[in-house]
Amino acid sequence: MVAGAEAFARTWATAVIGSSYVPMTRAEVAEHLQSLTEVLVEALIADPFRTAPGYDIGARLVEAHFTGTDTLGRTVQLLGDDLLTELGIGVDGRMESRLSALQGALAAGYARALRERTLAEQEAIRAAVLDARDQAETALRASEARFRAMFTEAAIGIGIADIEGRILDVNQALQDMLGFSVEEMRQYNIRDLMHPEDSGNVWRLYDQLIAGDCDHYRAEKRFHRADGEQVWTHLTLSLVRDDHGEPQYQVAMIEDVTDRHLLQNRLRYQALHDPLTGLPNRALFLERLGRVFNAVGGTTSRRAGLCYLDLDGFKVINDSLGHDIGDQLLVEVGRRLDHSVSGDGKLVARMGGDEFVILVEGSASTQDIVNVADRVLHELEAPIKIGGHELTVSASIGIVERPLEGTTAADLMRDADITLYWAKADGKSRWALYNPERNAREVARFTLSATMPAALERDEFYVDYQPLVRLADSRVTGVEALVRWQHPEFGRLAPDRFIELAEETGLIVPLGRWVLRKACEEARRWLEEFGDSAPFVSVNLAVRQSRDPELVRDVKRILDECALPPHHLQLELTESAIMGTADEPLEALRALSDMGVRIAIDDFGTGYSNLAYLKHLPVHELKIAGSFMEGLRAADEEDAVDAQIVSTLVQLAHALGLGVTAEGVETPSQAKRLHRIGCDTGQGWFFARPGRPEDIDHLLRGGL
Amino acid sequence: MAERPKWVPGDIDLERPSVARVYDYWLGGAHNFAADRAVANRTLEAMPELRRVILTNRTLLRRMVRHLLRLGVRQFLDLGSGIPTAGNVHEIAHAVDPTARVVYVDMDPVAIAHGKSLLADLPNVVALQADIRDPASVLGDPEVRSVLDLDQPVAVLMIAVLHFVPDADHPCGIIADYLDALVPGSYLGVSHSGGEQGEESAAVAEARRRYSEQVAPMVHRTRAELISLLGGLELVEPGVVRLPHWRPDSPDDVDESADRFPGFAALGRKP
Numbered sequence: 001m002v003a004g005a006e007a008f009a010r011t012w013a014t015a016v017i018g019s020s021y022v023p024m025t026r027a028e029v030a031e032h033l034q035s036l037t038e039v040l041v042e043a044l045i046a047d048p049f050r051t052a053p054g055y056d057i058g059a060r061l062v063e064a065h066f067t068g069t070d071t072l073g074r075t076v077q078l079l080g081d082d083l084l085t086e087l088g089i090g091v092d093g094r095m096e097s098r099l100s101a102l103q104g105a106l107a108a109g110y111a112r113a114l115r116e117r118t119l120a121e122q123e124a125i126r127a128a129v130l131d132a133r134d135q136a137e138t139a140l141r142a143s144e145a146r147f148r149a150m151f152t153e154a155a156i157g158i159g160i161a162d163i164e165g166r167i168l169d170v171n172q173a174l175q176d177m178l179g180f181s182v183e184e185m186r187q188y189n190i191r192d193l194m195h196p197e198d199s200g201n202v203w204r205l206y207d208q209l210i211a212g213d214c215d216h217y218r219a220e221k222r223f224h225r226a227d228g229e230q231v232w233t234h235l236t237l238s239l240v241r242d243d244h245g246e247p248q249y250q251v252a253m254i255e256d257v258t259d260r261h262l263l264q265n266r267l268r269y270q271a272l273h274d275p276l277t278g279l280p281n282r283a284l285f286l287e288r289l290g291r292v293f294n295a296v297g298g299t300t301s302r303r304a305g306l307c308y309l310d311l312d313g314f315k316v317i318n319d320s321l322g323h324d325i326g327d328q329l330l331v332e333v334g335r336r337l338d339h340s341v342s343g344d345g346k347l348v349a350r351m352g353g354d355e356f357v358i359l360v361e362g363s364a365s366t367q368d369i370v371n372v373a374d375r376v377l378h379e380l381e382a383p384i385k386i387g388g389h390e391l392t393v394s395a396s397i398g399i400v401e402r403p404l405e406g407t408t409a410a411d412l413m414r415d416a417d418i419t420l421y422w423a424k425a426d427g428k429s430r431w432a433l434y435n436p437e438r439n440a441r442e443v444a445r446f447t448l449s450a451t452m453p454a455a456l457e458r459d460e461f462y463v464d465y466q467p468l469v470r471l472a473d474s475r476v477t478g479v480e481a482l483v484r485w486q487h488p489e490f491g492r493l494a495p496d497r498f499i500e501l502a503e504e505t506g507l508i509v510p511l512g513r514w515v516l517r518k519a520c521e522e523a524r525r526w527l528e529e530f531g532d533s534a535p536f537v538s539v540n541l542a543v544r545q546s547r548d549p550e551l552v553r554d555v556k557r558i559l560d561e562c563a564l565p566p567h568h569l570q571l572e573l574t575e576s577a578i579m580g581t582a583d584e585p586l587e588a589l590r591a592l593s594d595m596g597v598r599i600a601i602d603d604f605g606t607g608y609s610n611l612a613y614l615k616h617l618p619v620h621e622l623k624i625a626g627s628f629m630e631g632l633r634a635a636d637e638e639d640a641v642d643a644q645i646v647s648t649l650v651q652l653a654h655a656l657g658l659g660v661t662a663e664g665v666e667t668p669s670q671a672k673r674l675h676r677i678g679c680d681t682g683q684g685w686f687f688a689r690p691g692r693p694e695d696i697d698h699l700l701r702g703g704l
Numbered sequence: 705m706a707e708r709p710k711w712v713p714g715d716i717d718l719e720r721p722s723v724a725r726v727y728d729y730w731l732g733g734a735h736n737f738a739a740d741r742a743v744a745n746r747t748l749e750a751m752p753e754l755r756r757v758i759l760t761n762r763t764l765l766r767r768m769v770r771h772l773l774r775l776g777v778r779q780f781l782d783l784g785s786g787i788p789t790a791g792n793v794h795e796i797a798h799a800v801d802p803t804a805r806v807v808y809v810d811m812d813p814v815a816i817a818h819g820k821s822l823l824a825d826l827p828n829v830v831a832l833q834a835d836i837r838d839p840a841s842v843l844g845d846p847e848v849r850s851v852l853d854l855d856q857p858v859a860v861l862m863i864a865v866l867h868f869v870p871d872a873d874h875p876c877g878i879i880a881d882y883l884d885a886l887v888p889g890s891y892l893g894v895s896h897s898g899g900e901q902g903e904e905s906a907a908v909a910e911a912r913r914r915y916s917e918q919v920a921p922m923v924h925r926t927r928a929e930l931i932s933l934l935g936g937l938e939l940v941e942p943g944v945v946r947l948p949h950w951r952p953d954s955p956d957d958v959d960e961s962a963d964r965f966p967g968f969a970a971l972g973r974k975p
């Protein structure tokens with residue numbers, strides 16, 4: 001160990017530490033430098049003298065990473081200044097030159113090593129840069145390949161366009177979807193893909209996206225395919241921005257939903273169309289009708305009309321020829337309807353069964369719809385050939401046409417339905433026009449018939465009596481019982497307002513029975529009060545009553561209960577009630593007649609009586625209809641024909657042993673003439689209007 | 705494109721200074737380019753003592769690794785490892801135990817490429833390019849998993865790197881994620897630029913400004929902030945201290961300037 005080397009090494013360490021990083025502790029550095037110092041010292045004194053160790057030390061400094069810029073300078077300086085003195089080596093010329101030589105060699109070795117190290121590190125870092133770039137590129141290529149694969153293989157259509165809308169790329173799925181190649185697509189601008197059915201939204205959002213105001217949106221959009229077909233799609237358009245956030249590209253993802261769309265359409269079509277005729281069904285019709293009312297612009301000054309149509313006698317065809325023929329008939333009718341009313345704003349729908357409806361939107365007047373109805377009726381005139389049958393059909397049509405203002409879809413439907421019923425009731429094979437007055441009447445009728453049963457229970461009915469006067473001596477021999485209804489709402493109602501209704505509903509039977517009882521009670525009272533001069537009561541018997549199997553029993557019971565001798569009761573029947581009947585009612589009449597009840601034919605002469613048959617009937621009295629009396633009314637002159645008819649009827653009646661009552665006697669001249677002709681009894685205003693029983697009492701007491 | 709996929713590295717632009725290469729230059733290395741040296745020198749002009757600060761940091765790394773080896777740790781996860789240069793972690797570790805395992809992680813692609821070429825023949829050492837702010841992708845990396853045995857203690861090193869992670873990136877959460885994946889007895893070693901409020905000289909502030917603008921934004925943290933970042937760990941003596949005070953090799957290494965050294969160091973143990 002060379003004395004002083006340790007001290008020198010410490011000084012050396014202090015001089016060089018802190019100019020570059022050396023991975024050693026301070027002590028390790030000092031140790032390292034001391035060993036270098038020892039090498040130096042040996043070299044200084046060695047024989048033969050060699051500079052190589054100096055060179056080597058320079059290199060080892062660099063190796064230990066003493067690479068700071070000051071390191072070499074400080075080292076060389078320190079060697080020159082301190083080494084020889086620290087080591088106690090005499091400074092002579094030989095030593096000085098040896099030291100210089102070692103200093104030079106160390107500097108050269110250091111410079112060489114540092115240069116090599118620097119170059120090596122530069123080389124290494126450049127290689128690392130290349131490696132890193134390679135890596136980045138590989139990764140980028142891999143990522144691009146992945147994206148490319150995603151783009152090409154995607155089942156969803158993807159397209160990319162620049163911000164001007166120029167199409168840059170489209171994937172296979174989109175090419176297949178639209179039927180254009182990439183090259184063809186590149187000729188297009190996004191705006192060329194506009195479809196007339198696009199909602200305004202699609203393109204408004206597009207403008208916002210292009211402007212950078214929104215980043216993506218979804219829409220439903222149709223495209224034209226290359227082959228002219230249409231594609232329904234779900235479209236998602238997204239904006240791609242550059243590093244500065246400026247809009248750069250747009251990416252479209254397009255999913256083909258055509259099948260779903262068509263299926264939906266088909267399902268919707270099926271839900272809204274009649275499978276038999278292919279016509280719109282009730283649901284679609286109601287939807288369209290609703291839309292007429294909800295259309296923009298409100299209902300002001302717009303009109304619409306409906307024809308509600310029903311085949312006449314379709315049930316018969318169906319029942320006799322079978323449903324198959326019936327169905328084919330409906331198909332043909334549907335076809336003809338559709339054919340005859342096609343056009344904008346018109347809709348033919350099958351409502352079910354053999355009912356069809358035609359909606360005419362924006363009609364100018366009622367005549368428009370009437371024309372439609374006429375056309376339809378005409379169209380149906382030609383016979384329809386089905387399976388060897390030649391069928392003739394007709395239809396009844398109810399027409400409603402009016403301004404939309406003030407009405408509703410439900411009103412239109414209801415009124416058309418009612419009107420169809422009128423057309424049927426009026427004789428079929430025709431149209432009827434809705435008429436509010438008629439409707440009001442029918443409503444009233446309906447109300448009456450609906451309230452009648454309750455009215456009977458509440459005693460709203462009462463009976464008036466009109467005298468039947470013997471023309472020979474002007475004595476009241478009988479009275480006709482006439483039922484009235486004191487209606488709480490409509491006031492006093494004459495029989496013509498409700499008897500027919502009661503016939504229809506069947507209420508006539510209890511009502512008639514009630515009248516019969518009332519009249520018999522009254523007759524009984526008169527009998528008690530007026531004895532022999534008491535009048536008989538003449539009670540009308542409706543057709544339905546005359547066919548009531550209980551009739552005879554009812555009459556008998558009432559007579560019994562009132563203790564009224566049968567000849568105080570006369571039953572009036574119309575000609576048709578008697579003539580047109582089968583045996584059974586006749587049996588009843590015979591039984592009544594046998595019982596002693598008088599039977600009269602009311603309104604005689606208005607029907608088509610079989611006069612010959614008359615003689616076999618259990619009838620006692622003919623009441624000649626008031627219409628024959630008109631010609632006999634005037635004071636000065638009489639109608640010869642009327643006079644002749646009445647006279648003939650009287651002779652006929654008398655020949656058959658029947659009495660004759662003339663109805664509708666209004667003037668003294670009539671009364672006189674009728675008496676002269678031979679009528680037995682008169683009835684009419686000339687004698688008395690129908691009145692309360694008390695009025696009859698009065699008459700019986702005081703005479704006419 | 706809005707966001708580059710994670711597996712595609714960033715651009716490699718030699719005109720842009722890199723944290724790793726600037727640092728290498730300061731250490732006396734030549735793994736750098738003109739642009740790196742220019743900024744490095746400009747920063748040095750503002751703060752001449754910066755070179756010593758940097759060297760001190762690198763010696764701290766050595767001291768800490770050696771201490772961890774003494775504590776028995778044989779696995780190291782060096783986050784923000786920089787360009788391999790004199791005194792790399794694996795060299796320090798292998799001097800003691802050639803079977804020690806080391807993973808280097810850096811987001812600088814060049815640093816990692818260099819690391820890979822140096823380490824190619826070493827079986828227990830790998831370099832991974834990743835962002836340390838994404839612990840899941842670091843810990844989940846198959847190469848990392850092949851080197852580190854997470855059933856054994858690991859020393860996570862964050863030497864001169866946490867100050868590149870602003871609070872907005874939740875450094876606390878990042879640290880927690882790493883430690884949660886490790887067994888008790890693992891360590892976290894940290895060195896971090898910083899000081900107490902108002903202590904920073906105009907020169908240092910200027911150097912930091914130049915560096916932040918031209919290389920990478922840096923955050924200074926106070927001792928208290930650092931203590932809270934390491935919350936939940938048992939601090940190894942002497943706790944959170946100025947770098948030179950952390951287990952110096954020799955009293956000579958601690959001069960009067962040590963108390964104002966612009967950075968802290970600490971080693972914590974997962975209980």
Ligand SMILES: C[S@@+](CC[C@H](N)C(=O)[O-])C[C@H]1O[C@@H](n2cnc3c(N)ncnc32)[C@H](O)[C@@H]1O
Pocket residue numbers: 723724727761762765783784785786787809810811812815834835836837862863864865868
């Ligand atoms: C100043 S160097 C420190 C190198 C080494 N740890 C030392 O102390 O000697 C910081 C390194 O951290 C890296 N770095 C910074 N932020 C990072 C991040 N978020 N993820 C990965 N590396 C990062 C930089 O690329 C640089 O190489």
